[in-house]
Amino acid sequence: MYRDAFSLEQLLDRQKSLNRRVVVVILLTLATLAIGLLQDSQVLIISLTLFCLSLYFISIQITTENKIAEILHRMDFSLSQFEDTSTRDVVERKLTKLFGNIPHRITSNAEMARTRGGDEKGPTWGRQDGELGEVADYRDAIEQGKKFEGLEGELSDAEKMLRNADEKYSEMAQQRWETSQSNDSDLIEAGVETLAELVTTDYFEKNSKDGAVEELMRETSE
Numbered sequence: 001m002y003r004d005a006f007s008l009e010q011l012l013d014r015q016k017s018l019n020r021r022v023v024v025v026i027l028l029t030l031a032t033l034a035i036g037l038l039q040d041s042q043v044l045i046i047s048l049t050l051f052c053l054s055l056y057f058i059s060i061q062i063t064t065e066n067k068i069a070e071i072l073h074r075m076d077f078s079l080s081q082f083e084d085t086s087t088r089d090v091v092e093r094k095l096t097k098l099f100g101n102i103p104h105r106i107t108s109n110a111e112m113a114r115t116r117g118g119d120e121k122g123p124t125w126g127r128q129d130g131e132l133g134e135v136a137d138y139r140d141a142i143e144q145g146k147k148f149e150g151l152e153g154e155l156s157d158a159e160k161m162l163r164n165a166d167e168k169y170s171e172m173a174q175q176r177w178e179t180s181q182s183n184d185s186d187l188i189e190a191g192v193e194t195l196a197e198l199v200t201t202d203y204f205e206k207n208s209k210d211g212a213v214e215e216l217m218r219e220t221s222e
Contacts, residue, residue, distance in 0.1 A: 005081040
């Protein structure tokens with residue numbers, strides 16, 4: 001999240017600098033072109049050089065704009081991370097241009113979008129309910145959920161690591177469970193392979209024991 005905010009701030013500074021350079025070069029190109037046409041034709045060579053330089057700056061400007069748009073679409077940053085108010089205003093204007101009006105949104109990062117599901121009233125997107133004790137307005141979860149479409153983006157490195165760990169743990173747990181079932185004396189005695197198959201038999205009726213639950217609870221607590 002912090003890396004995107006830092007990169008975005010650098011790109012915006014570069015874009016501002018490129019805009020100034022492009023304006024200056026274009027003005028110089030027009031000035032030398034006018035001088036070359038009216039007075040000295042050799043000045044036209046300078047005009048051509050400046051024109052090529054302006055095209056180079058414009059190509060860098062387009063690349064920078066594309067990188068800015070890519071970071072904005074990920075939304076993996078918070079507006080509060082930009083200490084400079086002018087930079088924050090520029091980012092907010094660009095977000096508004098991309099996604100529409102987002103009034104009163106303190107943050108626009110994907111992390112907050114992922115955790116808003118914990119709000120029992122659903123996503124507010126800047127709207128606030130009245131004082132405590134008033135009846136909250138009903139919010140349709142399906143309609144409000146559409147505002148989250150496209151926000152998930154690519155998983156972060158930490159999320160990928162957590163997902164891989166969950167998958168490996170799930171495989172290990174499944175293997176331990178299968179090993180436990182294969183060594184279970186009750187399953188072997190009943191002639192079945194899984195606990196689900198054992199439940200469908202009359203094994204528990206035939207081997208019922210009074211006070212079994214209390215005994216198990218006592219052993220567990222000890």
